[in-house]
Amino acid sequence: MGTPTVIIRDEIAERISPDSDSPVSIFNIYRTDQVPANNDEVEGQWKDVIADKPIGWDSLSSPEGAVVRVFDYALGVSAPMHRTESLDFGILHSGSIVLTLEGGVTKTLNRGDVIVQRGTIHS
Template sequence: MSSSPFKPVRRVVTGHTPEGKATVVADTVQPPTFWSPQSISPIYDLCHTSESPAVIDSEIREGKWADEIATNTEHVSRNGSVFRVFEFSPGTVSPAHRTVSLDYGIVAKGSIVLELDDGERITLNEGDTIVQRGTMHTWKNESKTEWARIYFIVLASKSVEINGQELKEEWRSEQ
């Protein structure tokens, strides 16, 4: 299996000087993380906030920019937001999972199959969007040759409650 064919993920973050002028506080190529040690499908964390409304002036208040992704590895921020990129190599299947979050996804390249726990399958193609609302699901790249890249904005949410039962975060073993 080959490595990702996509350009590296560049992240530019703006902020303010002590005089209140706009400035760039970071311009980096993000290092990847992975679903599991054997996975070649990278994940790139771009932003993490731990509260809402977000604190966006740390470089003024603390004298330096506080990059929360450097210190926080939560998949979902309990009180804030997460912005990340997932790449799915050909044949990749994510672990079945449910998060207590509202996720906005945009397929940037390729196509990916969303499979819900009731067996329903939806193919999302380049340019398609998904509003994921705390459902149990997997992501499957069923292509034998093409990679897929999806951008996600993950927002904290309340748990779904059905018949008095709270649907909590759940991760199942990889398939």
């Protein structure tokens, strides 16, 4: 086993939203494309194997790994119904948002609420 390392990065994560006019901002905090993660990463950097793929609902997850991402939705914005083939964790940092599930079930999420979705069709 190697020496434990703490990596502190001060740069601001790059916005990777679907298009420049999008009212949703997306920021990747960390990504690994394999589980278990490659612990040989010494600079806290990762290579995004789908970096050249346009950002869209089909490129939000990593089929073999894990992604930590921040979404910042403009007031009044809604997303289309979609599904990622992934295990997703959502933590609402501020504000509120309405989660809509397949079949029309809705739940208003508020600051501090946590959701776990397993391949769930949602908006």
